[in-house]
Amino acid sequence: MSDREAAATRAGFAAILGAPNAGKSTLVNAMVGAKVSIVTHKVQTTRFPIRGVAMRGQTQMVLVDTPGVFAPRRRLDRAMVAAAWRGAADADVIVHVVDAAAEDRARSGGGSAADRAAAEDAARVVGGLRQARRLALLALNKVDLLPKERLLPLAEALDATGVYADVFMISAEKGSGVDDLAEAMAARMPPGPWLYPADQAADLPARLLAAEVTREKVYLRLHEELPYQSTVETDAWTELKDGSVRIEQTLYVERASQRKIALGKGGQAIKAIGAASRAELEEILGRRVHLFLHVKVRENWAEERARYEAIGLDFDEG
Numbered sequence: 001m002s003d004r005e006a007a008a009t010r011a012g013f014a015a016i017l018g019a020p021n022a023g024k025s026t027l028v029n030a031m032v033g034a035k036v037s038i039v040t041h042k043v044q045t046t047r048f049p050i051r052g053v054a055m056r057g058q059t060q061m062v063l064v065d066t067p068g069v070f071a072p073r074r075r076l077d078r079a080m081v082a083a084a085w086r087g088a089a090d091a092d093v094i095v096h097v098v099d100a101a102a103e104d105r106a107r108s109g110g111g112s113a114a115d116r117a118a119a120e121d122a123a124r125v126v127g128g129l130r131q132a133r134r135l136a137l138l139a140l141n142k143v144d145l146l147p148k149e150r151l152l153p154l155a156e157a158l159d160a161t162g163v164y165a166d167v168f169m170i171s172a173e174k175g176s177g178v179d180d181l182a183e184a185m186a187a188r189m190p191p192g193p194w195l196y197p198a199d200q201a202a203d204l205p206a207r208l209l210a211a212e213v214t215r216e217k218v219y220l221r222l223h224e225e226l227p228y229q230s231t232v233e234t235d236a237w238t239e240l241k242d243g244s245v246r247i248e249q250t251l252y253v254e255r256a257s258q259r260k261i262a263l264g265k266g267g268q269a270i271k272a273i274g275a276a277s278r279a280e281l282e283e284i285l286g287r288r289v290h291l292f293l294h295v296k297v298r299e300n301w302a303e304e305r306a307r308y309e310a311i312g313l314d315f316d317e318g
């Protein structure tokens with residue numbers, strides 16, 4: 001790259017904040033153009049900040065997907081919230097993702113408890129932005145679920161909080177509006193050399209990514225029975241001579257009864273989870289994967305320092 005080209009490059013960080021389930025990870029994946037962060041229909045899917053790299057022309061944006069900001073009770077929750085705000089503190093731009101449909105239902109009084117919780121969390125983010133004296137870009141998401149005439153008053157009401165520099169209506173899932181938002185984010189990146197090679201989509205270590213993919217499959221398969229009392233760790237990663245990789249993982253649960261659920265009748269559940277995870281890992285890694293998945297009971301994993309360090313969360317912040 002010549003000096004003149006280097007001078008034209010921009011690079012920086014964008015923190016993606018918002019209530020659980022607002023669509024933050026979906027948005028990050030859409031902008032990166034690859035799956036870097038797991039997505040489920042459950043709240044509190046993302047547990048630690050995940051970086052995805054998005055290129056727009058000569059601008060590189062490192063998108064920091066954060067855990068949903070919510071009222072923290074347990075240690076794990078508190079550590080997640082602290083990580084989210086830490087991700088925002090150093091960012092060149094903050095994007096606040098709001099589930100427009102949930103917000104609309106909560107405001108019109110017809111919402112469920114989940115809708116009201118989402119709206120309260122959105123308000124909490126607004127409060128945090130105000131306190132930090134940071135202007136954010138508002139990404140009013142899931143507009144595919146809402147008629148336009150309900151959208152405009154909602155956008156106006158949120159804009160009136162005064163914490164937004166600009167408002168965008170998007171559907172992270174369908175892709176509409178995502179380009180305009182990315183353009184606005186890129187324009188806010190400072191001049192400077194790129195932080196990652198242009199072809200790199202994420203900086204998550206492979207072992208951690210593999211654990212995340214399996215955790216997504218656990219959530220998708222066992223969502224009703226086994227919500228947040230589980231975590232996945234990669235114990236061993238062995239490159240084999242034939243080009244394939246052997247991955248050993250443990251799914252930790254908190255009680256013997258949960259282990260039973262995770263295994264399923266005759267081991268059916270864990271087998272299906274393993275098969276789904278292996279298929280996706282083969283796609284991501286572009287080679288054969290041998291996945292060995294164990295289930296262990298660790299009563300207090302959510303109180304163990306090592307479990308936090310494994311995913312880059314600060315135990316003492318929790």
Ligand SMILES: Nc1nc2c(ncn2[C@@H]2O[C@H](COP(=O)(O)OP(=O)(O)OP(=O)(O)O)[C@@H](O)[C@H]2O)c(=O)[nH]1
Pocket residue numbers: 018019020021022023024025026027038039040041042043044045046047066067068141142143144145170171172173174
């Ligand atoms: N209809 C619709 N659904 C969406 C859209 N964006 C995301 N979703 C869905 O909303 C759910 C939550 O998406 P995620 O991307 O996991 O949300 P998140 O904000 O990362 O959630 P946490 O990690 O739990 O904080 C998933 O089922 C998505 O498929 C959208 O634009 N339209």
Ligand SMILES: [Mg+2]
Pocket residue numbers: 024025026037038039045046065066
């Ligand atoms: Mg997420």
